[in-house]
Amino acid sequence: MGQLAGKVGVGIKYTVLIIYLAAVVFPMFWVVYTSAKSTQEIYKNPFGLPRVITAPSTENAHILVENYKRAWIGSHFSQYFVNSLKVVSISLVLILLFGSMASYAIARFEFFGKQFLYLLFLAGLLIPMQLILIPLFFQFSDMGEWLTKAFAPLGNLITGGRGLWVVSLHDSHAGLIIIYVAASLPFTVFTLTAFFRTLPNELREAAMIDGAGEYRIFFQVMMPLGKPGLVTVAIFNFLGLWNEYLFGLVFLNSDSVKTLPLGLASISMQAQYKSDFGLMFAGLVIAMLPTLLVYMILQEKLTKGITVGAIKG
Amino acid sequence: MKQRQRFFIFTMLSPALLLYGLFVLLPAVNAFRYSLLRWDGLGKPVFIGIQNFVKVFSSASDFGVALKHNIFLTVVPGVFTLSISLYFAYIIHQKVKGARLFRIAFFFPNVISSVAVTLLWILIYSTTDVGLLNHIRKIWFHLPAYAYTQSANLLWALVPMTVWTAVGFYMVLFLAAMENIPESLYEAARLDGAGPARLFQNITIPLMWDVLTTGIIFLVVAGLKAFDAIWIMENGRPTSFTHTLSTLMYSKVFEEYDIGRGTAIAVVLFFLVLGTTLIFRRLLQRERLEY
Numbered sequence: 001m002g003q004l005a006g007k008v009g010v011g012i013k014y015t016v017l018i019i020y021l022a023a024v025v026f027p028m029f030w031v032v033y034t035s036a037k038s039t040q041e042i043y044k045n046p047f048g049l050p051r052v053i054t055a056p057s058t059e060n061a062h063i064l065v066e067n068y069k070r071a072w073i074g075s076h077f078s079q080y081f082v083n084s085l086k087v088v089s090i091s092l093v094l095i096l097l098f099g100s101m102a103s104y105a106i107a108r109f110e111f112f113g114k115q116f117l118y119l120l121f122l123a124g125l126l127i128p129m130q131l132i133l134i135p136l137f138f139q140f141s142d143m144g145e146w147l148t149k150a151f152a153p154l155g156n157l158i159t160g161g162r163g164l165w166v167v168s169l170h171d172s173h174a175g176l177i178i179i180y181v182a183a184s185l186p187f188t189v190f191t192l193t194a195f196f197r198t199l200p201n202e203l204r205e206a207a208m209i210d211g212a213g214e215y216r217i218f219f220q221v222m223m224p225l226g227k228p229g230l231v232t233v234a235i236f237n238f239l240g241l242w243n244e245y246l247f248g249l250v251f252l253n254s255d256s257v258k259t260l261p262l263g264l265a266s267i268s269m270q271a272q273y274k275s276d277f278g279l280m281f282a283g284l285v286i287a288m289l290p291t292l293l294v295y296m297i298l299q300e301k302l303t304k305g306i307t308v309g310a311i312k313g
Numbered sequence: 314m315k316q317r318q319r320f321f322i323f324t325m326l327s328p329a330l331l332l333y334g335l336f337v338l339l340p341a342v343n344a345f346r347y348s349l350l351r352w353d354g355l356g357k358p359v360f361i362g363i364q365n366f367v368k369v370f371s372s373a374s375d376f377g378v379a380l381k382h383n384i385f386l387t388v389v390p391g392v393f394t395l396s397i398s399l400y401f402a403y404i405i406h407q408k409v410k411g412a413r414l415f416r417i418a419f420f421f422p423n424v425i426s427s428v429a430v431t432l433l434w435i436l437i438y439s440t441t442d443v444g445l446l447n448h449i450r451k452i453w454f455h456l457p458a459y460a461y462t463q464s465a466n467l468l469w470a471l472v473p474m475t476v477w478t479a480v481g482f483y484m485v486l487f488l489a490a491m492e493n494i495p496e497s498l499y500e501a502a503r504l505d506g507a508g509p510a511r512l513f514q515n516i517t518i519p520l521m522w523d524v525l526t527t528g529i530i531f532l533v534v535a536g537l538k539a540f541d542a543i544w545i546m547e548n549g550r551p552t553s554f555t556h557t558l559s560t561l562m563y564s565k566v567f568e569e570y571d572i573g574r575g576t577a578i579a580v581v582l583f584f585l586v587l588g589t590t591l592i593f594r595r596l597l598q599r600e601r602l603e604y
Contacts, residue, residue: 013404017415020401023477024418027433030445046443102329105322117326124333126590127341128538130559131583134566134576135340135347138354182336185329214321243426245541246559250567261428265545268432277443280432287429295424299417306482307489 028288035281036064042277067282071267075279076255077286080263087173087259088241091180095237096230098181099188100196104218104226106189107196108204118193124186133250136179140169140251171253179247184237191309195229196222232305235298242291260287344583347576354572365577376578379556385468386557387536390475394532397476398483403513405484406491416488420481427478427541434474435546438462462546464554471542479535483528490521526597533589537582558582 034042036050041063051060071077105111106118147167158165169175199222207217223230245261252258258266264287271280295302348365352358369376401419405412422430437445438461450456461470498516507515518525540559543551551560558578566575 013409017401017404017409017411020397020480021415021418024421024481027437027445028421031433031436043442046448047445098329098332101325105325109318109322111319111322117330120338121329121333124337126587127337128534128579128583128586130538130540130562131344131579132337132340134562134572134579135343136336137566138572139336139340139343178332178336182332185333185337189329214318218325239424243428245426245428245544249544250563261426264426264432265428268435268545269548275441277436280436284429284432284436288425291424291426292421295420296417299420303416303420303485303489306485307492309486 028292031281031284031288035067035278035285037278037281038063038066039276039278042281063278067278068286070279071282071286075263075267075283077260077263077267077283079256080258080260081286083173083257083263084242084260087176087180088238090173091177091184091241092234092237094177094181095184095188096234099185099233100192100223100226100230101218102185103189103192104196104222107193108201108222118189121186121189124183125190127186129183129246132183133246137250140175144168144170170251171257173257176247176251176259179251180241180244183247184241188233188237191233192226192229195226199225231298231301232308235294235302236305238294239291344576344579347572348580350573352572353570354566355570358573361573365573366581368574369577369581375553375556375561376558376581378553379558379561379578382468382555382557383537383539386471386475386539387533390472390479391529391532391536393472393476394479394483395528398480398528399487401480401484402487402491403517406488416485418481419484422478423482428545430474430478431542431545434470434542435462438470464547464552467543467546467555471546474542479532483532486524486528487521490524491517494520522597526593529597530590530593533593534586537585537589558585 030047033050033053034046036052037045041051048054050064051057052064102121106114106121144167148165151165151167154165156165169178203221203225204217207221212220243261244259245265248259248262252262255263255266264283267283268280271277271283349360349362350358351361351364368374401415405415409415425433436443438447440447440458440460442448444458446461447458450459460466494517498520499512502512502516538559539557540563543555543557543560544563547555547560551557551564556564559582562575562578562582564575565571565578569575
């Protein structure tokens, strides 16, 4: 009797897990294989496999190519993709560099106001991005004006007096990168400070005896040792920034500077009106695949990052 | 030497501090100043004291409605997410076959951008033949199509989507906490004749309480900040059925050019986030159990 109940329990357990697995994985498979169908085919047979698989032929494969070509070139997804790649990679490099520099100083040195400084960075974890969004919008306008004035002599020189050299932080990748870096620092400093604290001091002392200066010790000894921590921080920041929508929405207007989430959102709004489902599915795949791939490759590290965070509380 | 080390520390700190100070702290402080102004963003700002807040909290204001939506989006998906992820963490912790597969796959929705997730669900909810749910309604139950993403129905439609996205993350978080509990405690309790329910209630939950608290705070804060999905599903035009604090703030500033009122909403949002974090930490904090 008890054994039977146990077996039923196990059965229920696996049933629930498998149903949930299907609920998570099926929609993604659906998007991927549907992106190989023409819009008419999608309407006629929304959930069946595409003809490229059921009846492979160059003609049916052409539909797939056509959808992606329309998304990648026709709807500027290539542009959005490159923009995202640029914004996120530059941001990441700066976040890791500045974040680890500050964390190292806080973790390994004694100086006046150190505790205050650390708490100041931590306070950033409690600031919702919505709070700084609007003031930043106007601050960027003021700063742009100010920079334009400051650069006016230089601008005159470059343009040969033909006009002002207008500096704008709005609608520019530079502006977005600045925000992304600044807003990512609290989490980065918090995580990396904890990490740098755990590194042994002997290596630094040994390097000092060898006559290495503090800068060299940091860049050549401590940074490489900090790699596991840097990787964890990089993954979390990558996923957060690659998927970021709100700041992009406020600060990027022109189509040519939009990042992937913004491009995807505006294309889908247009595609919905035109009911161009082939394009929508292809665009979705282009947006989903990079993060899924990064996750598949680095999932061990990401899970470990959450685990460490969970245990530290 | 001392001088040189001081210079070193200074150069290491200044880039981060400069960026953080100038582009996070300064605007955060400015937000409080803006919330006391009447300003259209172009003309001369007028100082009006706390009038923006008085208007925001007045009964005729759309703020209360938006806050209710935030509370809905915190509580309803939150309860489901918490119980489902706790259940999955528990049964996966009990050693199931394919644990690795489940753990990796359940996390998928969490790494996809909110925009992509929203689009995926727009397709799932679609009233055309492409809509998975309406397809099932039609073929299996012979029911007419239902407009899931229509403004009046949207908040409920966001519940499964939010749960679907979040469960994997919280499961990994809770699983990590469970794996950190020493097996010896369970063994000792089993020897004393405790059943699985007792073990869960008296060992698992108390020993992962800190992480559970963290999870609850994450869920509440996410509900308070809700923006992306509503904004996209409503095509940038949320209605009185769907406005949240964030979308309302955006509309006040960038559509009604009422900077003061919009920022006042952001300030309230900040205090709500701060308040829930502190209160939940206090309220839910039991004596830290050492083991």
